[in-house]
Amino acid sequence: MQRVPATMQAVCLRAIPDGMPQPSDFSLQSLPVPQPGAGQVLVRLYWLSLDPFLRAQLGGRYVAPCPPLGAVVPGYAVGQVVDDASGRFAAGQWVTGLLGWAQYAVADANALQAVDATLAPPATAVGVLGIPGLTAWAGVRRILAPEAGQTIVISTAAGAVGSVAGQLCKAAGARVVGLTSTDEKCDLVTATYGFDACVNYRAPDFADALRAACPQRIDGYFDNVGGAVLETVLGQLALRARVVLCGLSDQYNRAQRPPGPNLGPVIGARARLEGLVVYDHLADFGTCRQELAGLIAAGQLHYREHIHHGLEQAAAGFIGLLNGENTGKALVAVEHP
Amino acid sequence: MQRVPATMQAVCLRAIPDGMPQPSDFSLQSLPVPQPGAGQVLVRLYWLSLDPFLRAQLGGRYVAPCPPLGAVVPGYAVGQVVDDASGRFAAGQWVTGLLGWAQYAVADANALQAVDATLAPPATAVGVLGIPGLTAWAGVRRILAPEAGQTIVISTAAGAVGSVAGQLCKAAGARVVGLTSTDEKCDLVTATYGFDACVNYRAPDFADALRAACPQRIDGYFDNVGGAVLETVLGQLALRARVVLCGLSDQYNRAQRPPGPNLGPVIGARARLEGLVVYDHLADFGTCRQELAGLIAAGQLHYREHIHHGLEQAAAGFIGLLNGENTGKALVAVEHP
Structure with missing residues (x-):
């Protein structure tokens, strides 16, 4: 098992945005790295997905509820399995799921999807292949x-x-x-x-x-x-x-x-x-992913990524996304020491 | 051939309604009874249909254009063939089509539909079976x-x-x-x-x-x-x-x-x-009419008619329709001496 620090950086919800979100609606905090329970997996995150639906979710106008104040901001992310108490994933396996804005996250094994890093770079699992x-x-x-x-x-x-x-x-x-x-x-x-x-x-x-x-x-x-x-x-x-x-x-x-x-x-x-x-279409995800990966390999499907570096840029990146400032899939590259 | 008078009553468009139509937007006039040309049919009208879409048409917001000022108000009607220069219909045949608010109307024979008066009363051709x-x-x-x-x-x-x-x-x-x-x-x-x-x-x-x-x-x-x-x-x-x-x-x-x-x-x-x-569904009219007539005969489909008597009541009846004052299919019973 890889070395895991005791604490991690995470971006938490400080206030419900009123209109356009402000940086002060979010706070970068140091939190204990969570411990996986039975059937759970600890994931070291490398890519966070910034998505417009988060704004709807923070306003209570989304299929998933608004998180409570103080919680880690929810969102899709991509990372590598560090510790799997479920026995389902090998250490180092790339996975994706609703893991949130942090350096590490714990999730139920069955809430994670394995990412085939041979198909395309792992970050595409929350973008063109996500x-x-x-x-x-x-x-x-x-x-x-x-x-x-x-x-x-x-x-x-x-x-x-x-x-x-x-x-x-x-x-x-x-x-x-x-x-x-x-x-x-x-x-x-x-x-x-x-x-x-x-x-x-x-x-x-x-x-x-x-x-x-x-x-x-x-x-x-x-x-x-x-x-x-x-x-x-x-x-x-x-x-x-x-x-x-x-x-x-x-x-x-x-x-x-x-x-x-x-x-x-x-x-x-x-x-x-x-x-x-x-x-509603998750059952077709495999079909979709194979088809899109084939088009990428054939040079018929192009994509761009708009990368923000470090958790401390997550809030600004999200606000920029809502302002139409990004071009391509908006991602945060999570940095680890 | 039945006796046809030289003149008839008709309701003409005097002004384009501004907001809710007013009686003064319409005028009851005496006009010459039109003469059928080649391929045309003269129809004595007995039932005029009052339909909400006429209001959209008079505002230029309908699939058919707004008629010019002074024209007979357009609308579906039911009547009996008086004189058929096309040879298609027998005298006395019940027909329906876009014939307008008048005692008589001329139309191309192929713009008229024969009404089967044995299926249901002729007025239903602009209502439940129309x-x-x-x-x-x-x-x-x-x-x-x-x-x-x-x-x-x-x-x-x-x-x-x-x-x-x-x-x-x-x-x-x-x-x-x-x-x-x-x-x-x-x-x-x-x-x-x-x-x-x-x-x-x-x-x-x-x-x-x-x-x-x-x-x-x-x-x-x-x-x-x-x-x-x-x-x-x-x-x-x-x-x-x-x-x-x-x-x-x-x-x-x-x-x-x-x-x-x-x-x-x-x-x-x-x-x-x-x-x-x-x-778009006119090709299905026969299927629809048979099905609805069957339901009526079986007592499974009920309908009401809201009848206004005389062309002089047409404008008021139409305004009442737009105000939600009618109950059931709004009709004008055209009177003949």
């Missing part, structure tokens, strides 16, 4: 069902979900238009991810630019934003369009639920809007 | 797909669409809860149409009353209203609920499109919202 990849895959395969020649619009196109969703639609022969928040990200989306076009949804002429990019209207839309962006897209749907309702980044930082888009155009378009929660 | 019946049937059969024991909520439950939709869901074994605008209509919905419960959506405790009526949450919802009623229902959806987006009576009288419901609960419920336009 929940973001599965989210993209499930939305495209189960709801969008893009056909060759159709126009598919993907929001948060430079992000961990959107970039994968768009490339899957491209592989299916669709014309893919991304939406993102800066012109620099638009360049990434077309140059690196190979989308046919990308539109900056913060530009004042967004609706016109989208119309110009989608002259045949929109056959499918993968929505991670909600609000005004969704409203604009609904106004340009083609007949029998499909819309994946997956995220609401427009409202994660608001105390009150704002009104939604007017649904009149959905009737005219005979469109179908469908809610997607990725956890 | 477009309202087809709308209910298509929404229930193609989108809601109710299963035995599921809870289905039907808006405008005392109306021409909702009353049929709810009875079809009851016949499929579902628990059916109606929404309507007065306590008197609620009584009709449960006593005559056999819904399991009915909730007045204008009552201040609507959300609580709906929750009490749907303790297992809502598996399917047929929405003809939009706005706040839809928002309340979305908040009580069960997992994988289906929502038929069919009408927007909440906004037909507004100049601006109001914001819609917040779609956050749709994600949590993994619900599917789908736009329905009845005209």
Whole structure:
């Protein structure tokens, strides 16, 4: 067994954010390294995943409840097994699960997934081959069902979900238009991810630019934003369009639920809007992971990681993610002495 | 051929309504009875259908355009063939089509549907066996797909669409809860149409009353209203609920499109919202009509008609319909000397 220190760094929840989270909502603390009980595993963490859904969770608007004040901030992470009281994992095995923002974590063995480090680098287990990849895959395969020649619009196109969703639609022969928040990200989306076009949804002429990019209207839309962006897209749907309702980044930082888009155009378009929660698709994770890893190996699926170094950067990285400052999958590289 | 007078009464559009239509937006005029050209049919009208979609059409928010000022108000009607230059119909044949608010109308023969007066009284061709019946049937059969024991909520439950939709869901074994605008209509919905419960959506405790009526949450919802009623229902959806987006009576009288419901609960419920336009289902009209007529004959499908007598009552009847004052299918009985 590797040497384990008595104490570790961890980021704890100090206050429930009011609006956009502030650094003072989080505190870096020294805590005892937890001890695994029966059936439990001690994991040394190397990669923390920063995900927008944490903001919804901290506001009590997520499928998982908000953690109590003082608790380690929850989140997906990747690490290596140090001590396994369950006998299920070898020491050094890469694993992932909801392990939180800390240098070490203890979890039930059956709440951890083994990571095949021969398939791709371990950090991809919370990115392109993790929940973001599965989210993209499930939305495209189960709801969008893009056909060759159709126009598919993907929001948060430079992000961990959107970039994968768009490339899957491209592989299916669709014309893919991304939406993102800066012109620099638009360049990434077309140059690196190979989308046919990308539109900056913060530009004042967004609706016109989208119309110009989608002259045949929109056959499918993968929505991670909600609000005004969704409203604009609904106004340009083609007949029998499909819309994946997956995220609401427009409202994660608001105390009150704002009104939604007017649904009149959905009737005219005979469109179908469908809610997607990725956890319904965990049984397909293996299929999804093999397919995506194959596309990566074939050079048909590209991904980017936006890495913050050290637990002390976790809060700032998370806030930056909510502000749209990151490009690619947001990760914290946990440092160990 | 029956005697045809030289002139007829017709109701013409005098002004585009601003908000709720006023009687002064319409004018009763004496016009020449039109002459059928080649391939056309002259029809003596007996029943005019008053439909909420006319308000959307007069606001330019409908699949068919707004008629020009001075034109006969458009709408479905039922009448008897007087003179057929096409040779397709016998004199006296009951027919229906978009014939307008007048005592006589001319239409292309292929734009008319023959009405089988042996199946049910001719007026049902614009009601329970007409477009309202087809709308209910298509929404229930193609989108809601109710299963035995599921809870289905039907808006405008005392109306021409909702009353049929709810009875079809009851016949499929579902628990059916109606929404309507007065306590008197609620009584009709449960006593005559056999819904399991009915909730007045204008009552201040609507959300609580709906929750009490749907303790297992809502598996399917047929929405003809939009706005706040839809928002309340979305908040009580069960997992994988289906929502038929069919009408927007909440906004037909507004100049601006109001914001819609917040779609956050749709994600949590993994619900599917789908736009329905009845005209996509015209190919199924025969199947639908036979099925509904069979249910009527078997005493399993009940309907009501709300009859206004004389063309001079058409505008008031239409305004009453928009105010929720009618009960059952709104019709104008056209009088002839």
